[in-house]
Structures are given as structure tokens and as C-alpha cells.
Amino acid sequence: MTPNNVLLSITILLSLVYKSSAIYCFYCNSANNSACINPNELNPDVRGLIIPIIDCDKAVPRVNEYAFFCRKIVQTIYHPHKDSELRVTRGCGWVRHEKDCYRADNRDHMETVCQCFTDHCNSADSVNSTTATFLFVALAICLYFYRE
Template sequence: MQSVLTSKMALNSKWIYLILLPMYFFSEVWCIRCYYCNSANNTACLDVNLYSEEIRSRIVPIVTCETAIPSPGGYNFFCRKIVQTIFHSNRQSDVRVTRGCGWIRHDYPCYREDNGDHLGTVCQCFDDYCNTSDRVEPASMAGLFFLFAAVLYVWH
């Protein structure tokens, strides 16, 4: 009787793991965490990499996009960083950095915008905390690696 009960419990625990394990992966897909700040009211937002992780976690807010922003209608969230040079007619231009969440994807990872009164560069990324700074995309790094390897091959 004991062995039958033990085997039933083992079978039930296997089913629980089979059900819960995929749920873990799905939750990771839908929840992305991004830095959420504007340098107009938080100067640390200009370059969050200047600070250690401990200090950064206290002065630069982090949000889970799905809970921080009302649902925009079934889109998948991603992190975004916007760097704008704002032109003023009566004073010197200033640079503003905004980090946050986005939900409508652009065709390119980064693109420029020009609205007359400001120039901007908008970059989107799809990993947690990826809107910290400009970084080289993995595909670009792979391309540079193969180019470098080809040059070395031809040289020798």
C-alpha cells in the first residue's frame, strides 16, 4: 500500500512540474523590466552606467512594463531609450535622455527623428534593463568577428 501511494505521489508531482515549468518560461516572455527615467528631472538618467549597480538601483527607477503602463491593446512591451537635442530660440540647446517602455516596434533597432525643434535618436531593445546605454547588437558583433577573422586568414 505504501509503494502504491508513493508512486501516485511521484506521478502527481511529475504532472505538476510538467504544467508549472512551461508557465515559468511564458512569464519570462511577457514581463520585461526597464529603466524608467527622464534626465529633465533625474540627472542620473543621462548615463546610468556612471553609477555602481547598488547606487543605480536607488536613484534610477525600474519598472515592469506590463504592470506600470496600462495595456495598449495586446502589444508586447520592450525597453526604449530616447536621446534628444532640444533647440531653444532664446538659450543654448540641451540634451535630454528618456528611458522607458515601448509597445509599437520600429523596423530598425535605432532610428533618428527630426521635428524642427529637436533632433532625436530612438533605440529599442528586448532584454531586461537593456536601455542602459548605446551598445553593439550581437549580430553586428558577429559580423565584425567574421570580418576580422577573414582579414587574419587572408593576411596569413
């Protein structure tokens, strides 16, 4: 096996592993922090001062061994006698859903819940880990076969 083949094999294997011992997530609720609605509109230096970032392993009490991840919940809350309200919540999650994003439509609210698995990934819509891995592997294969 040539050194290039070994490097490609290691790169592909490492791209499939994304578990880490700690994950850092944005932690906010737009009910009391309007910047939580879209943190990416803020300058990164300002965003760090306005929206807390927490280490899920330290912030959430552990009863069992959880594999923490970041979560973003967008809710439209329907009020009977006034306009509906948009609320965004960002934080840590520990019970995974089978889908990275899913919707729930209830009588009094509709919500979209997304989970992601890298630091600060709950700041906005992002590419899920499966898509990112596929793109990375495709790029590595293209570079391998089309090198000069």
C-alpha cells in the same frame, strides 16, 4: 545524431528565441533626474536606488496584447534664445519601429530613438539582439568544430 549535435542544435534554436512574458526597463527622464543621462556611470547598487526599474507588463495599461520592449530616447532640444538642451528618456515601448535605432531631425529638436529587447538594456548603448545572436551562433560553431 550524436549528443553533441543535439546539444548544438538545441543551443542554436534557443539562442534565436528571446521573447519573454515580462521585461524590466529603466524608467527616467533627465529633465528631472540627471542620473538618467548615463546610468552606467553609477555603481549598480546606487543606480538601483536613483533610477527606477519597472516591469513594463505591470506599469503600462493594456488595451491590446503588446510585446513590450525597452526604449531610450536622446533628444537635443533647440531653444530660440538660449543654448540647446540634451534630454534623455528611458522607459517602455510597445509600438516597434522597423529599425532598432533611428533618428528624427525636426525644426526644434533632433532625437535618436533606440529600442532593445532584454531586461535593463536601455541603460546605455548596447549590442542589438541580431548581432548578439550572430556572435553567439558563430562562437557555438567554432567551439563545435575546434573541440579536442
